Amino acid sequence: MELFLTSIPAARAGMLIRKPADEVYEAFVNPAITTQFWFSKSSGRLEVGKFIRWDWEMYGVSTMVDVKELEPGKHILVEWDMDKNPTAVEWTFTLRTPDTTFVSITNSGFNGDGDRVVEQAMGSAAGFGLVLAGLKAYLEHGIRLNLVEDRFPDQLINRSGTMR
DSSP, rough: OOOOSSSSSOOEEEEESSSOOHHHHHHHHHHHHHHHTOEESSSSOOTTOOEEEEEEETEEEEEEEEEEEEEHHHHHEEEEEETTTTEEEEEEEEETTEEEEEEEEEEEEOSSSSSHHHHHHHHHHHHHHHHHHHHHHHHHHHOOHHHHHOGGGGOOOOSSSEEE
């Protein structure tokens, strides 16, 4: 049986965070906060027109991020994987009450054959689900769950640069 894509899938994840929209937004633009639940190192705060490097040192990988749009408390748009397979990542922050925000993340623009596109979208959706769960635990309860680090334990790199 052959299957054909009629449209390119996008990865989507969403989560209610029991914090004001400005605080949730800040968690994604300020690497001092973001490194508590997602990547381990950043070359700087997100600013429109800047290229920022995000590192996941535990895996020995990084990505360049091109910051396209920022609307405080409401919206972030970046392109990442600039050197390999650039895709767009968009965050939307929807205030539900003064102290609750629904965060939606969409990663789009995958390319390659159908199998590769579906694999990328599924992996991205799963990854952003972990990012949002980690964000929720950190902002609401001050707990670092290490979800991103623990996702691929066989790929972790120890301090000497070899696999654990």
